[in-house]
Amino acid sequence: MAQYDFGIVGLGVMGRNLLLNVADHGFAAAGLDVDGEKASAFEKAAKEGQQVKGTTSAEEFAGSIKTPRAIMLLVPAGKPVDAAIQTLLPFLEKGDIVIDGGNSYFPDTDRRVAELEEKGIHFFGMGISGGEKGARFGPSMMPGGDKNAYERLRPVFEAIAAKVDGEPCVAYLGNGSAGNYVKMAHNGIEYALMQLISESYDLLKRGLGFEDAELQPIFEEWNNTELKSFLIEITSDILKKKDEGSDELLVNFVSDRARSKGTGKWTSQDAMNLQVPVPVIDAAVTMRDLSAYKTERVKAAELLKVAPTEIGAVDKQKFVAQLKNAYYFAMINTYAQGLAQLFVASKEYNYELKLEEVAKIWRGGCIIRALCLEDFRKAFQKQPDLPNILLDEEIGATLLAKQGDTRDIIKIAIDKGIPLPAFMASLSYFDGYRSATLPTNLVQAQRDYFGAHQYERTDREGVFHTEWK
């Protein structure tokens, strides 16, 4: 009998935890997995009295969910999503809703929306952030799809989402693949912030010789300031964790080859397609790629030795205070770039995103949650059509106050030979964005010189070509 309120396909890390979260909020929850052990483990993990069911039969699963059905897929992105849809299709009816909660590539979502629309089924792409714990106790969720169909999902999603000041970290975002796009940009920002924190750690440890024991308190302290954020908090935890049976930090034994599943790269790629500059995200993707060249890096470390420039004694306390300001500066620039990408993408793909809502639902539950999101929300509240948060007067004034320290920190890193590509990209972006004139007039002249590509003039209308020599 159809008695379950909500179903999830894929009871792995995310699916199992999210469905237990659904059950905790009083909804009858059904799960489907190809693996029978995962299906019964889900049932066993539920609390007494909760109405839950785990099965490996798609027919039984779909038949047990109240119509119009609300079924979320939490399977790996790509082919498994299409496979899961095909498994469900024979048992679905017009008006049912299928939500892809994974990190799917947004053009795949647009294709699935169109394919299922022909069958009268609503398809939602919904980014979910917060990892295992978030899924279990309150994630940030970024749904996109049919606005009317969202009303069937709203009660469940608002109940299970993280809350900030009583407001749920979920909101209907827009049409088609809007939800997957916003999650992709979220992950691009996530890559960039992680890179900025890693560069800060490298400059402290390798550049200025801070001892391991000196590092953790810095991040712990930062997390009690305007830098308060999930990524700073977990960095402080990581820098506390000793390797089992040793006095050394575990992180010192972690391989420096960084892996990735693609969302950061997609953010950069689509930013290029849209011609939106996101250089801090690009730098983060590049540094993960460079990290994979371990063998060559080890060889180059021997071959390309450079003695650091002598900079004299550094006042550690002052340095940490300046680094904190530089991190804040670069962090704001990073969000500015990701949000500017969303501003353009929304117009290009007709998502009709409200950036105030995006900032609101990123304040809690997700990996990039941070105190500063409230400032961005206020900025978009004041000016819903703000193309870049750097143009908000208050945010701009804060950045101006911190740019000097950012320059000092970068100078020290240059002298010490420590790579700070993300910090440098944030400062160059800031300097470029606030330049009323750029040297691209010369680029235009060069294009016209070698390719007769023509140029516009600053003093009169029209397009021009010159024989330059």
Ligand SMILES: NC(=O)C1=CN([C@@H]2O[C@H](COP(=O)(O)OP(=O)(O)OC[C@H]3O[C@@H](n4cnc5c(N)ncnc54)[C@H](OP(=O)(O)O)[C@@H]3O)[C@@H](O)[C@H]2O)C=CC1
């Ligand atoms: N882990 C995380 O922190 C986060 C993950 N995500 C995204 O969420 C999605 C799910 O990730 P995660 O939970 O970590 O992945 P897991 O691999 O832990 O879980 C996926 C589950 O789906 C099952 N499955 C695969 N295909 C089917 C199918 N056709 N029908 C039924 N079950 C199926 C898998 O079974 P089997 O293993 O037997 O194949 C597995 O149990 C991904 O897109 C991921 O990028 C998003 C945010 C955070």
Ligand SMILES: O=C(CO)[C@H](O)[C@H](O)COP(=O)(O)O
């Ligand atoms: O979506 C997430 C959190 O928001 C995942 O943790 C993310 O997929 C990790 O990405 P990668 O493996 O590429 O570092």
